[in-house]
Amino acid sequence: MSVQSAVLRHTKYRDMTARHKEWVLGYAMLVPAFIFILGLVAYPAAWAIYLAFTDKVIGQTEHFVGFKNFAFIIGWPDFGHMILNTLMLAVVGVGIKAFVGLSMALALNEQFFGRTVVRALLFLPWTVPAFVAGLIWRWMYDDQNGLFNWALLNLGVISQPISWLGDIHWAMPAVMSVVIWKGFPFFAIAYLAGMQAISSEQYEAAEVDGANAWHRFFYITVPSLRHVMLVTVMLSLIWTANTFDIVFIMTRGGPSNATEVFPMLIYDQGIRNGRIGEASAAAMLAVPVFAGLIIILTRYLGDKDEERV
Amino acid sequence: MQGVLEAPAQKTSWLGSSRGRTKRIVVYATIVFYLFVVMLPLYWMFRSSISENDQMYGTAIEFFPSKFTLAQFDAAINKWKFGLYLSNSIAVGLVTTVLTTVIATLGAYSLVRLRFPGRAALARSILFVYLIPGGLLFIPLFLIMQRIGLLNSQLALVVSYQSFAIPFCTWMLIGYFKGIPPEMEEAAQIDGASRLQSMRLVLLPMAAPGLVAAAVFTFTLSWNEFLFALVFITSDSFRTLPVGLAGLIRGDIYLWGPMMAGSVLAAIPVMLLYTLANRMLVQGLAAGAVKG
Numbered sequence: 001m002s003v004q005s006a007v008l009r010h011t012k013y014r015d016m017t018a019r020h021k022e023w024v025l026g027y028a029m030l031v032p033a034f035i036f037i038l039g040l041v042a043y044p045a046a047w048a049i050y051l052a053f054t055d056k057v058i059g060q061t062e063h064f065v066g067f068k069n070f071a072f073i074i075g076w077p078d079f080g081h082m083i084l085n086t087l088m089l090a091v092v093g094v095g096i097k098a099f100v101g102l103s104m105a106l107a108l109n110e111q112f113f114g115r116t117v118v119r120a121l122l123f124l125p126w127t128v129p130a131f132v133a134g135l136i137w138r139w140m141y142d143d144q145n146g147l148f149n150w151a152l153l154n155l156g157v158i159s160q161p162i163s164w165l166g167d168i169h170w171a172m173p174a175v176m177s178v179v180i181w182k183g184f185p186f187f188a189i190a191y192l193a194g195m196q197a198i199s200s201e202q203y204e205a206a207e208v209d210g211a212n213a214w215h216r217f218f219y220i221t222v223p224s225l226r227h228v229m230l231v232t233v234m235l236s237l238i239w240t241a242n243t244f245d246i247v248f249i250m251t252r253g254g255p256s257n258a259t260e261v262f263p264m265l266i267y268d269q270g271i272r273n274g275r276i277g278e279a280s281a282a283a284m285l286a287v288p289v290f291a292g293l294i295i296i297l298t299r300y301l302g303d304k305d306e307e308r309v
Numbered sequence: 310m311q312g313v314l315e316a317p318a319q320k321t322s323w324l325g326s327s328r329g330r331t332k333r334i335v336v337y338a339t340i341v342f343y344l345f346v347v348m349l350p351l352y353w354m355f356r357s358s359i360s361e362n363d364q365m366y367g368t369a370i371e372f373f374p375s376k377f378t379l380a381q382f383d384a385a386i387n388k389w390k391f392g393l394y395l396s397n398s399i400a401v402g403l404v405t406t407v408l409t410t411v412i413a414t415l416g417a418y419s420l421v422r423l424r425f426p427g428r429a430a431l432a433r434s435i436l437f438v439y440l441i442p443g444g445l446l447f448i449p450l451f452l453i454m455q456r457i458g459l460l461n462s463q464l465a466l467v468v469s470y471q472s473f474a475i476p477f478c479t480w481m482l483i484g485y486f487k488g489i490p491p492e493m494e495e496a497a498q499i500d501g502a503s504r505l506q507s508m509r510l511v512l513l514p515m516a517a518p519g520l521v522a523a524a525v526f527t528f529t530l531s532w533n534e535f536l537f538a539l540v541f542i543t544s545d546s547f548r549t550l551p552v553g554l555a556g557l558i559r560g561d562i563y564l565w566g567p568m569m570a571g572s573v574l575a576a577i578p579v580m581l582l583y584t585l586a587n588r589m590l591v592q593g594l595a596a597g598a599v600k601g
Contacts, residue, residue: 019424025504026423030431033416033475040472041438044449051449100343107339110332111318118340119314120584122347127583129533131551132572136354138558139565145366147353181350193313200321207321216323235440242442245535249555263444263536270448271540283445294440298433 051280058274069281079282081257082265088172089261090241093179097240098233100180101187106221108188109195119192126185134249137178141165141250165251168258175259178246183239187232194228195221227300234297238290262286354576357569358382366563381566382574389567391574393546394553398575401466401549402531408467409474410524416475417482418508422491432483439476443536446472451540465541466549470531478527485519486512525582532579550575 052069056062073079108119125133140147141164149161164170198220206216244263247253253260253268260268270279324332357365358381360374385391420432450469451460459465493515494507502510513520535551542548548556554571557564 022423022504023425026419026425026428029415029419029423032412033435033479034431036412036471036475037435037438040450040469041441041446044446044453045441047449047452048445051452103339104343106322107336107343109318109322110324110336112333112336112340115318116315118344122340122343123314124351124580125347127580128351128576129529129551129579131533131535131555132354132576133350135554135558135568135572136350139357139569140350140353142565145370145563145565147349147370150370181346189313195322196313196316203321203323213324221323238440238442242444244444245533245551248535248539249558263442263447266444266448267536267540271451276448276452279448283448287445290442290445294437297440298437301436 048280048283051276052284053281054277056276056280058271058276062277065277069277070285072278073281073285078257078260078265082260082262082282085172085258085260086241086262089176089179089243089259090237093176093183093240094233094236096176096180097184097236098187098229100184101232102191102225104184104188105191105195108192123185123189125182126189128182130182130245131249133178133182134246137174137181137246138165138250141174166255168255171251171255171258175243175247175250178250179240179243182246183236186236190228190232191225194225198224231297231300234293234300238293238297241290354569354572357565358573360566362563362566365566381570385567385570385574389557389564389571390545390553391550391567391571394548394550394571395574397463397547397553398532398549398551401463401470402528404463404467405470405474405531406524406528409471409478409527410520412471412475413478413482413523413527414513414520416479417486418512420479420483421486422494422508422512423504435476435479435483439473439480443473447536447540450537454541460541461543461547463542463547466531466534466538469537469541470534474527474530477530478523481523481526482516482519485516485523488519489515522586525586529579529582532575 051062053064053066054062055065055068104122108115108122112118128136143149143161143163143166146164148164149158152158153161162170164174202220203216206220211219241261242263243261244267247259247261247264248267251259253264266279266283269275269282356372356374359377359379360371361376361378361380363369364371364374364376416435420428420435450472454460454465454469459468489512494511497507497511498504533551534549535555538549538552542552545553545556550571554568554575557568557571
């Protein structure tokens with residue numbers, strides 16, 4: 001009986017059209033990837049939505065509490081601080097990264113001595129692990145023994161050491177400087193690659209027609225880079241708003257919440273305080289923003305992918 | 310393919326075709342400024358890793374050290390468990406990379422070479438999943454790891470890293486496989502090879518550089534990961550390098566020498582791999598090989 005049915009199944013399989021075989025193989029090869037994706041992304045995401053409506057605390061069973069967590073989070077001053085800090089870091093940080101990256105790419109696209117070596121050197125921060133970048137800068141910003149205070153004191157710019165990471169006004173710019181240093185080569189490489197795709201003839205023709213440098217920049221360079229600019233800025237907004245390692249290493253969100261950004265708040269509330277319910281609610285409130293960015297990006301990168309040879 | 314970094318400068322840029330003096334001054338000034346900004350922290354890391362303690366702290370700081378020592382490396386390795394963190398990082402990185410690359414190769418082949426309903430939507434969902442930030446997922450993942458008893462084990466990291474490594478690696482390989490013309494595989498199939506044989510014997514050898522690059526980037530994603538490693542590991546003996554080194558920041562004692570020595574050792578392999586793989590930069594970049 002079982003042999004018979006096995007033979008039958010086998011014949012059925014053989015009789016399927018080649019097209020259907022391709023379907024089966026196609027899905028089968030994706031099964032491992034989607035087992036992980038469903039188990040590690042879809043399932044946790046669904047669970048997080050549920051947890052946001054409970055009073056879950058690590059080590060205890062949860063009870064359904066309705067919108068209580070959301071009401072708490074929205075009225076919680078720390079949450080407001082976190083939103084402002086995250087916006088500040090993401091918007092200002094990404095803006096500066098994009099500007100610095102563009103100016104660097106413009107310079108690197110010119111003829112100069114030692115170009116290949118210089119290009120490789122200038123892209124080094126991109127290759128440095130973020131936690132290493134965080135450690136180096138944490139050390140340079142050290143109030144007693146750091147390079148910056150030593151240099152500024154010796155140059156006579158300041159007479160007292162500045163507590164960069166312990167001062168509520170300096171802490172965010174200090175963290176942002178690391179994020180920018182680590183991140184701008186990403187923009188520079190993307191823009192440089194984009195510029196290399198613009199033909200010299202276009203510029204020459206415009207020059208012959210009497211367009212000045214600014215005209216050429218705004219009417220040829222910028223439009224050609226529009227797509228790559230959009231994509232890099234949106235990608236970087238998502239990543240920068242989710243900076244955890246650098247913030248954790250440099251300030252742990254302090255002083256007095258001055259650098260408490262999105263993932264840091266979730267960590268503090270969820271893991272350190274064990275308040276899973278509130279942490280999940282805070283994460284849920286951020287979902288629409290990230291989802292919007294990701295949906296737009298998926299469309300852009302997906303379209304680009306269709307063109308990719 | 311020529312790398313972005315080696316490509317020649319453009320004959321004519323927006324600044325015009327002239328070789329004017331002003332233009333050259335502006336270009337050189339910009340480059341010198343950025344070189345300084347980029348190299349200063351790297352120099353300071355290196356310099357701190359080879360200095361004596363008495364030239365690193367307080368008023369005795371020397372910008373150019375007058376003495377060299379390997380004592381900081383010695384302390385990092387023999388006193389501060391650098392070797393333990395390193396072997397944990399390597400173990401997690403290697404297992405993650407092998408698992409991810411196999412799964413992603415199968416998935417990418419399916420999405421590029423096979424035709425079936427829902428293919429485009431599945432390809433997009435891979436990209437969508439890759440872009441979901443870990444900050445949204447680590448709380449429920451923590452509870453899942455706790456429930457299945459993986460918390461505080463390296464397996465927790467290998468498993469959780471698949472959440473971003475598989476989508477990343479698959480997306481990168483999709484781009485690479487698309488660049489390889491299917492005619493040779495089709496010829497092999499006409500000669501009697503099965504689909505899987507044509508993939509294994511024709512496509513994969515041709516895609517070897519792309520596979521290597523995808524594996525390298527996947528390894529570095531795991532090597533650099535901080536948040537999951539911090540949350541899912543509670544005992545020091547399972548810590549990976551990022552969290553292990555960051556644990557040396559202690560308020561009252563100065564461990565910056567060993568920490569910088571450890572940083573040099575942690576950064577060098579990644580910096581080397583990236584510089585060597587820079588021909589693949591654009592593909593890696595499109596997939597977001599490193600978050601910028």
